[in-house]
Amino acid sequence: MTTTAVEVRDLTVAYKDKPVLWSVDMQAPSGALMAIVGPNGAGKTTLIKAILGLVRPLAGQALIYGKPYLKQRHLVAYVPQRSSVDWDFPTSVLDVVMMGRYGALGWLKRPGAAERRAALEALDKVGMVDFAERQIGQLSGGQQQRVFLARALVQNAEVYLMDEPFQGVDATTERAIVRLLQELRSQGKTVLVVHHDLQTVPEYFDWVMMLNVRRIACGPVREVFTEPNLRATYGGKIAFLNGNGVGEIQDGYRTALSQPVL
Amino acid sequence: MDIGQLFHNLFFDYTLRTVALGAAILGVVSGALGAFAVLRRQSLLGDAISHAALPGIVIAFLLTRSREPVVFLLGALAAGWAATLSIAAITRTTRIKDDSALGLVLSVFFGFGLMLLTFAQKLSDARQAGLDKFLFGQAATLLQSDVIAMATVGALALGTTLLFWKEFKLLTFDADYAASLGYPVRTLDILLTTLLVVAIVIGLQTVGVVLMSAMLVAPAAAARQWTNRLETMVGLSGLFGALAGVSGALISSAMEKTPTGPVIVLCISALVLVSLLFAPARGVVWRRLRDLRNQRRVRTAHLQP
Numbered sequence A: 001m002t003t004t005a006v007e008v009r010d011l012t013v014a015y016k017d018k019p020v021l022w023s024v025d026m027q028a029p030s031g032a033l034m035a036i037v038g039p040n041g042a043g044k045t046t047l048i049k050a051i052l053g054l055v056r057p058l059a060g061q062a063l064i065y066g067k068p069y070l071k072q073r074h075l076v077a078y079v080p081q082r083s084s085v086d087w088d089f090p091t092s093v094l095d096v097v098m099m100g101r102y103g104a105l106g107w108l109k110r111p112g113a114a115e116r117r118a119a120l121e122a123l124d125k126v127g128m129v130d131f132a133e134r135q136i137g138q139l140s141g142g143q144q145q146r147v148f149l150a151r152a153l154v155q156n157a158e159v160y161l162m163d164e165p166f167q168g169v170d171a172t173t174e175r176a177i178v179r180l181l182q183e184l185r186s187q188g189k190t191v192l193v194v195h196h197d198l199q200t201v202p203e204y205f206d207w208v209m210m211l212n213v214r215r216i217a218c219g220p221v222r223e224v225f226t227e228p229n230l231r232a233t234y235g236g237k238i239a240f241l242n243g244n245g246v247g248e249i250q251d252g253y254r255t256a257l258s259q260p261v262l
Numbered sequence B: 001m002d003i004g005q006l007f008h009n010l011f012f013d014y015t016l017r018t019v020a021l022g023a024a025i026l027g028v029v030s031g032a033l034g035a036f037a038v039l040r041r042q043s044l045l046g047d048a049i050s051h052a053a054l055p056g057i058v059i060a061f062l063l064t065r066s067r068e069p070v071v072f073l074l075g076a077l078a079a080g081w082a083a084t085l086s087i088a089a090i091t092r093t094t095r096i097k098d099d100s101a102l103g104l105v106l107s108v109f110f111g112f113g114l115m116l117l118t119f120a121q122k123l124s125d126a127r128q129a130g131l132d133k134f135l136f137g138q139a140a141t142l143l144q145s146d147v148i149a150m151a152t153v154g155a156l157a158l159g160t161t162l163l164f165w166k167e168f169k170l171l172t173f174d175a176d177y178a179a180s181l182g183y184p185v186r187t188l189d190i191l192l193t194t195l196l197v198v199a200i201v202i203g204l205q206t207v208g209v210v211l212m213s214a215m216l217v218a219p220a221a222a223a224r225q226w227t228n229r230l231e232t233m234v235g236l237s238g239l240f241g242a243l244a245g246v247s248g249a250l251i252s253s254a255m256e257k258t259p260t261g262p263v264i265v266l267c268i269s270a271l272v273l274v275s276l277l278f279a280p281a282r283g284v285v286w287r288r289l290r291d292l293r294n295q296r297r298v299r300t301a302h303l304q305p
């Protein structure tokens, strides 16, 4: 039996008076590469923020390896949605990646040679070493995304929570990132990824969480990534061509699936 | 008065030396901390805090009847804090957005301050205390002891900034990420905002509540043009602030009946203008020249068969 890396129990979150997550349960086993899917406004970002303790839930809790986030944060790395920061901020790529070491450094200590080395190594993994000294505003969207990824890698965590890491990334880079995530999984790390392209879910991920305010389904892709569940998640927004499970998608079905969601 | 005489006075004339020193200190501190405020998109907060300081100053006087600058500054500090808390409370508990909350707090506090000031001016000892100098500042009233107080408090504020440099940088760039790493973002936010309040309070006697926010925003806006590093930006911002402070003091002493505060603000505005136009890479002029050159290159490349 595998251990549970991330567990969410009966989580309810509301902004002001509007419930955004309603009694959500989720379990990600250790070593899972899990997609979190759902339409815009489904609460995917909110779910990740609640796991990280960035938003306070009305009820329920999130556990990392059986303990609250507060006790386990050294095990967790976060990749925020790219649009969440001001990219005109006066700092270099290397500087941003080194921020990933700030948690381990602790108060008042300055990043030094060791942090620099770790950051350059991570930048190498995402193919961005040549940009180390660039101002972060002078990068393309996909490059910015890779900088955020490198910043998470440098944390050397056990659990990775990523909010739309493929947003604005070209196909080649997307595959490179997926390989990186699969490499993390093969090292026994757990990776949760908010993902928008339903077409690639079966190819990239082995687990999936389908969310629309409530949890629709959560489990191995082969078992739960089915048309009825997709219909329940996205409502009438998707046109389905046939009723087979997504395990064996036909070509026409693929395009129908991917278009309206994007 | 000729330039040589002016510089002689800068070192040997008590009033001018005091004013110039005071203006330099105010420039350094507000420039450095203003840089953080600008990067955190809190320029308006600075404006609200400085306007809100007025009722604090008047109330502090009415309560103590003291003319000690320390008393005024403590009053300003308390009011600036109260304003910050009010803004946070309004945005958290109501549907009012933060820019409207800022505007609301600014006008309510400032209006209340003006009313109190009118009332206090009727008391004879208040007129002597010169409360109205806090509206537009009156650098000539600075004493050596004031400058020493400003320097001490300013050094403390800058020292704290240096001490928590890494934390403030992270907070400013990506607060959510800082929180995910375990940093107490709320506490850091309060600390940095408190330092901003301190920077504002230091400048009130010289520049006044109305123009003070310019000393926070303008040096930072100018400095941002010249660099892509936070360290350099904060340093330059402080330097620009000090430069504007000293030149403002010199210019207003050379011309009769020119108020120092507004002249300082004019000086920093000139620095902003120059930076916006001529800074390499980001300056309008260079960008325009580069565009023209690129256009010409593309055109000749197209003409080649």
Ligand SMILES: Nc1ncnc2c1ncn2[C@@H]1O[C@H](COP(=O)(O)OP(=O)(O)OP(=O)(O)O)[C@@H](O)[C@H]1O
Pocket: A015, A016, A020, A038, A039, A040, A041, A042, A043, A044, A045, A046, A047
């Ligand atoms: N800070 C906030 N204050 C108020 N409402 C919010 C806030 N953040 C999100 N919401 C609302 O909560 C709901 C869920 O938002 P969330 O960002 O979690 O969705 P999402 O699934 O990540 O969407 P997307 O695919 O667009 O990123 C949305 O309806 C959104 O409008």
Ligand SMILES: [Mg+2]
Pocket: A044, A045, A046, A081, A163
């Ligand atoms: Mg989102």
